[in-house]
Amino acid sequence: MVKQISVFIENKSGRMAEATRAISDAGVNIRALAVADTSELGVLRLICDDMDKALGALKDAGFTATANNVIAAQVPDRPGGLADLLEKLRDNGINVEYLYAYFTKTTDNAVVIIRVDDKEKTAETLEGGGIRLLSPEEVYSV
Amino acid sequence: MAAIIWDRENECLTESKRKELQLEKLKLLVTKLYEKVPHYRKSFDAAGVKPGDLNRLEDLAKFPFTTKEDLAANYPFGMLAEPMEKIVRVHASSGTTGKPKVAGYTKNDIKMWAEVMARTFTCAGLTSSDIIQNAYGYGLFTGGLGAHYGGERLGATVIPISGGNTKRQLLIMQDFGSTALCATPSYALLLFEKAAEAGVDIDKLKVHTGIFGAEMWSEAMRREIEKKTGINAIDIYGLTEIIGPGVASECLEKKYLHVFDDHFLPEIIDPETLEPVATGEEGELVFTTLDKEGFPLLRYRTRDITSLHPGECACGRTSVRMERVKGRSDDMLIIRGVNVYPSQVESLLVAIDDVEPHYQIVVDRQKSMDTLEIWVEVSEKIFSDEIKGLETLERKIKSELDSALLISTKIKLVEPKTIKRSEGKAVRIVDKRNI
Incomplete structure (x- = not known):
């Protein structure tokens, strides 16, 4: 299963910089990143080329950080690529908690990271619908 | 002009008469506590004192203190000295754990409470012709009902509006012509600020006196309130464990608070050594309830920091006066x-x-x-x-x-x-x- 790191960030200046610096100081490269926030706090979600090292570096720097499972799906980089995927989930009654996407350097596809409750059903639905899911190695090394 | 005094007989006792009265009540109290409250039997025994050891007021210092931890250990009704059929009401305030501190009152306690609150209002210059807007919360909190019964005892008109709902407070204050306001000082300040914002002409309000308590406030805050509103802001003192509001009140001299020491005997101790301090020196306030029936307390450590000042006041009262509370000897917040x-x-x-x-x-x-x-x-x-x-x-x-x-x-x-x-x-x- 593909993992992502989630970091608790208070809404105060410099914290995002400190979190990303902690990761870079560990020699880890960030592949994808998304931030969710309210007026007072935020959650930074990350995918890196070395997840264990990144998680350790964040914790050492005093951040509350956890690793959790997500689904990484490959979608074609064209209009409707993402909509097709989301419709399949909707038609199967799967609720998306959040998602974010990024491009890869080497292919014409985008990668969508999806956080859902029922990962198995989501995986079956997407694969059954002809959408390729990426392995952890593929995601971390894009 | 001599001030009006609610209970001249008891508020203007000579020193010897007061001591005589206090000693007499104290002797009865220690006997009652030893006989009726297991906690006190244990604590007296542990301290090696017997009710018969109390022969002079100074002997009180030999007796053990009562603390908020004692109240928690005897939660909810273990400290009561009367059976539940004699208890007609309970009040409570927050304790150190999740459980509250509980006070039980007999009919006589409620009557005495109304008396001391009537004294308080009279100290503040109120009479039966006043209309008291009582913005202390009604409920387990002692403020609301304590002021309510005292206002009625005085013969004033009480508006039992309770706390909160600032708009309605202002409406009632204007339409009913309230002449006095009971509230925490911070709420009073907020109320008058809102009034100004709403375009109310403060000078036209009939309120002439504020009876403010239940939280610490300063002389600077009093000046601010008085300047903004033109009212007399009077500091009152009390705590649920002792009775609620009505333990002490400022008179119109607004220098110290008169402790109603024919009912509540104050001491000041050093919170570290637990020894009494010299007269006039600052320390922790300790109270003994002299004639409360339901929930009497012996040497209760209030944790409030203040000082005591004996002697006759310009208002004519001779009860001992305490300084405005300056702080706490524990970490309680109000x-x-x-x-x-x-x-x-x-x-x-x-x-x-x-x-x-x-x-x-x-x-x-x-x-x-x-x-x-x-x-x-x-x-x-x-x-x-x-x-x-x-x-x-x-x-x-x-x-x-x-x-x-x-x-x-x-x-x-x-x-x-x-x-x-x-x-x-x-x-x-x-x-x-x-x-």
Whole structure:
């Protein structure tokens, strides 16, 4: 299963910089990143080329950080690529908690990271619908 | 002009007469406590004293103190000296744990309470022709009902509006022509600020006196209130354990508070050595209730810091006077009239699944109202990668705390180690109020 790191960030200046610096100081490269926030706090979600090292570096720097499972799906980089995927989930009654996407350097596809409750059903639905899911190695090394 | 005094006989006793009366009541009290309250039998025995050892007022110092921990250990009714069929009412205020401090009153206690509150109102210059807007909260809190019964005893008109709802307070104040306001000083200030904002002509309001208590306030705040409103702002003192409001009150001299010492005998001790301090010196206030029936207390440590000043006042009263309360010898906070102990916040927090006791209480005064913010460090156990999850956690903590503390809190989730540790010990309270 593909993992992502989630970091608790208070809404105060410099914290995002400190979190990303902690990761870079560990020699880890960030592949994808998304931030969710309210007026007072935020959650930074990350995918890196070395997840264990990144998680350790964040914790050492005093951040509350956890690793959790997500689904990484490959979608074609064209209009409707993402909509097709989301419709399949909707038609199967799967609720998306959040998602974010990024491009890869080497292919014409985008990668969508999806956080859902029922990962198995989501995986079956997407694969059954002809959408390729990426392995952890593929995601971390894009 | 001589001040009007509600109970001239008892408020203007000669020193020898007062001491005689106090000693007589005290002898009866220690006997009653020893016979009727198991806690006191144990504590007297442990201290090696018997009721018969009390022969002079000075002998009181040989007897053990009563603490809030004693109240918690005997929760809820273990400290009562009368059977429940004699108890006609209970009140409560926050304790150091999640459980409140409980006070039980007999019919006579309620009557005496009304008397001391009538004295309080008279001290403040009120008479039966006044219309008292009582904005102290009605309920378990002693403020509302205490002032209510006292106002009726005085023969004044009482408007039992209770706390909150500022708009309605202003409407009633204008339409009913309230002449006196009972409230916490911070709420009074807020009320008058809102009145000004709403375009109310403060000079046209009939309110001439404020009877303010239930929280610490300063001479500077009094000056501000009086300047803004033109009213007489009177400081009163009381606590649930002793009776509620009505333990002491300022007279129109507005220098010290008259302790109604024919009912409540004050002492000042050094909170470290527990020894009495010299007359006039500052220390912790200790009270013995001389004739309360339901919930009598011997040498109860209030934790309030003040000093005592004997001698006749210009108003004619001879009861001992106490200085305005200056602080606490423990960490209790008073927020909008409500007692809050950090230990209570802690026990509530750890009772919530996976929440660790890494917290800080931040008290501030915004627009003259006290605010209570509780910072909780987010550990991995309670962290959720979904905002929804964090918001749910915040709401859950808030609802647990609000319902137990009886005050609205704001919860702020913070990163680990945000809370400053001094010498390894976390700083639990940040009080930004300038009292």
